[in-house]
Amino acid sequence: MTTSTYQEQVYTLVKMIPRGEVASYGMIASLLPGVTARMVGYAMAASVNEPDLPWHRVINSQGKMSIPGGTERQVAKLLDDGVSLTKSNRVSFKIYRWNGPSQDWLEQNSVEIADFMTIKAGWP
DNA sequence: CTTCTGACGAAAT
DNA sequence: CATTTCGCCAGAA
Numbered sequence: 694m695t696t697s698t699y700q701e702q703v704y705t706l707v708k709m710i711p712r713g714e715v716a717s718y719g720m721i722a723s724l725l726p727g728v729t730a731r732m733v734g735y736a737m738a739a740s741v742n743e744p745d746l747p748w749h750r751v752i753n754s755q756g757k758m759s760i761p762g763g764t765e766r767q768v769a770k771l772l773d774d775g776v777s778l779t780k781s782n783r784v785s786f787k788i789y790r791w792n793g794p795s796q797d798w799l800e801q802n803s804v805e806i807a808d809f810m811t812i813k814a815g816w817p
Numbered sequence: 818c819t820t821c822t823g824a825c826g827a828a829a830t
Numbered sequence: 831c832a833t834t835t836c837g838c839c840a841g842a843a
Contacts (some may be wrong), residue, residue: 731824734825737824738823738824759825810825
Protein backbone atom coordinates (compact mmCIF):
# COMPACT_ATOMS: atom_id res chain seq x y z
CA MET A 694 0.00 0.00 0.00
CA THR A 695 1.12 3.52 -0.56
CA THR A 696 -1.31 5.20 1.80
CA SER A 697 0.79 4.52 4.88
CA THR A 698 3.72 6.66 5.90
CA TYR A 699 7.19 5.35 5.34
CA GLN A 700 7.58 4.90 9.08
CA GLU A 701 4.70 2.43 9.18
CA GLN A 702 6.28 0.52 6.31
CA VAL A 703 9.55 0.42 8.21
CA TYR A 704 7.84 -0.93 11.31
CA THR A 705 6.04 -3.58 9.29
CA LEU A 706 9.34 -4.89 7.97
CA VAL A 707 11.18 -4.71 11.28
CA LYS A 708 8.41 -6.71 12.92
CA MET A 709 9.12 -9.47 10.40
CA ILE A 710 12.69 -9.97 11.59
CA PRO A 711 12.65 -13.28 13.51
CA ARG A 712 14.36 -13.92 16.83
CA GLY A 713 17.99 -14.78 16.29
CA GLU A 714 18.40 -12.70 13.14
CA VAL A 715 19.38 -9.10 12.44
CA ALA A 716 18.96 -6.54 9.66
CA SER A 717 20.73 -3.28 8.86
CA TYR A 718 19.07 0.10 8.37
CA GLY A 719 20.18 -0.08 4.76
CA MET A 720 18.55 -3.47 4.22
CA ILE A 721 15.19 -2.13 5.35
CA ALA A 722 15.61 0.98 3.21
CA SER A 723 16.50 -1.03 0.10
CA LEU A 724 13.07 -2.65 0.25
CA LEU A 725 11.20 0.65 0.39
CA PRO A 726 11.51 2.87 -2.71
CA GLY A 727 12.26 6.45 -1.79
CA VAL A 728 13.32 5.55 1.73
CA THR A 729 16.96 6.01 2.67
CA ALA A 730 18.89 4.28 5.44
CA ARG A 731 18.95 7.55 7.31
CA MET A 732 15.16 7.75 7.19
CA VAL A 733 14.96 4.26 8.66
CA GLY A 734 17.06 5.56 11.50
CA TYR A 735 14.66 8.45 11.99
CA ALA A 736 11.76 6.02 12.04
CA MET A 737 13.42 3.89 14.69
CA ALA A 738 14.18 6.94 16.79
CA ALA A 739 10.46 7.71 16.76
CA SER A 740 9.44 4.12 17.44
CA VAL A 741 9.08 4.54 21.19
CA ASN A 742 5.31 4.26 20.80
CA GLU A 743 5.42 1.19 18.60
CA PRO A 744 4.57 -1.96 20.60
CA ASP A 745 6.07 -5.33 19.73
CA LEU A 746 8.78 -3.75 17.64
CA PRO A 747 12.10 -5.67 17.75
CA TRP A 748 14.16 -2.48 17.31
CA HIS A 749 17.23 -4.18 18.75
CA ARG A 750 17.47 -6.44 15.69
CA VAL A 751 18.25 -3.43 13.49
CA ILE A 752 21.91 -2.42 13.43
CA ASN A 753 24.20 -0.53 11.07
CA SER A 754 25.96 -2.04 8.07
CA GLN A 755 29.13 -2.53 10.06
CA GLY A 756 27.42 -4.92 12.44
CA LYS A 757 27.65 -2.33 15.18
CA MET A 758 25.01 -0.50 17.16
CA SER A 759 24.35 3.20 16.81
CA ILE A 760 22.17 3.92 19.78
CA PRO A 761 23.04 7.11 21.61
CA GLY A 762 23.62 6.76 25.30
CA GLY A 763 25.01 3.25 25.35
CA THR A 764 24.40 -0.04 23.60
CA GLU A 765 24.08 -2.14 26.73
CA ARG A 766 20.33 -2.69 26.48
CA GLN A 767 20.48 -3.66 22.83
CA VAL A 768 23.39 -6.03 23.40
CA ALA A 769 21.49 -7.73 26.21
CA LYS A 770 18.42 -8.19 24.03
CA LEU A 771 20.48 -9.62 21.19
CA LEU A 772 22.22 -12.06 23.49
CA ASP A 773 18.79 -13.08 24.74
CA ASP A 774 17.84 -13.70 21.10
CA GLY A 775 20.77 -16.06 20.84
CA VAL A 776 22.93 -13.66 18.84
CA SER A 777 26.54 -13.64 19.97
CA LEU A 778 29.04 -10.87 19.32
CA THR A 779 32.45 -10.76 17.70
CA LYS A 780 35.71 -9.97 19.50
CA SER A 781 35.28 -6.34 18.49
CA ASN A 782 31.75 -6.25 19.85
CA ARG A 783 30.14 -6.62 16.43
CA VAL A 784 27.34 -8.82 15.06
CA SER A 785 28.23 -11.13 12.17
CA PHE A 786 25.86 -10.61 9.25
CA LYS A 787 27.36 -13.71 7.70
CA ILE A 788 25.82 -15.72 10.49
CA TYR A 789 22.75 -13.79 11.61
CA ARG A 790 21.61 -11.83 8.54
CA TRP A 791 17.85 -11.71 8.01
CA ASN A 792 16.70 -13.43 4.81
CA GLY A 793 14.18 -10.76 3.90
CA PRO A 794 10.41 -10.25 4.23
CA SER A 795 7.69 -12.82 3.62
CA GLN A 796 6.40 -13.80 0.20
CA ASP A 797 3.15 -12.05 1.07
CA TRP A 798 4.94 -8.79 1.73
CA LEU A 799 6.73 -8.97 -1.60
CA GLU A 800 3.47 -9.58 -3.44
CA GLN A 801 1.58 -6.87 -1.61
CA ASN A 802 4.32 -4.43 -2.44
CA SER A 803 4.62 -5.53 -6.07
CA VAL A 804 8.22 -6.63 -5.68
CA GLU A 805 9.28 -9.21 -8.27
CA ILE A 806 11.40 -12.12 -7.08
CA ALA A 807 14.12 -11.23 -9.56
CA ASP A 808 14.31 -7.70 -8.21
CA PHE A 809 14.32 -8.96 -4.65
CA MET A 810 17.23 -11.26 -5.42
CA THR A 811 19.15 -8.30 -6.84
CA ILE A 812 18.41 -6.19 -3.77
CA LYS A 813 19.38 -9.04 -1.48
CA ALA A 814 22.67 -9.50 -3.34
CA GLY A 815 23.65 -6.02 -2.25
CA TRP A 816 23.05 -6.71 1.43
CA PRO A 817 25.94 -6.96 3.90
C1' DC B 818 8.56 30.63 8.69
C1' DT B 819 13.73 29.20 9.54
C1' DT B 820 17.40 26.43 11.80
C1' DC B 821 19.18 22.58 14.03
C1' DT B 822 19.76 17.92 14.79
C1' DG B 823 19.89 13.04 14.79
C1' DA B 824 19.17 4.72 15.65
C1' DC B 825 22.61 5.45 8.30
C1' DG B 826 25.61 4.33 4.20
C1' DA B 827 28.63 4.34 0.29
C1' DA B 828 32.45 6.36 -1.77
C1' DA B 829 36.29 9.36 -1.83
C1' DT B 830 40.28 11.12 0.66
C1' DC C 831 41.07 3.11 10.58
C1' DA C 832 39.16 8.33 10.74
C1' DT C 833 36.84 12.21 8.12
C1' DT C 834 34.00 14.30 4.81
C1' DT C 835 30.04 14.73 1.52
C1' DC C 836 25.46 14.05 0.26
C1' DG C 837 20.92 12.21 0.29
C1' DC C 838 16.82 15.03 2.28
C1' DC C 839 12.51 13.28 7.14
C1' DA C 840 10.29 15.05 11.37
C1' DG C 841 10.03 17.28 15.67
C1' DA C 842 11.64 20.91 18.72
C1' DA C 843 12.86 25.86 19.51
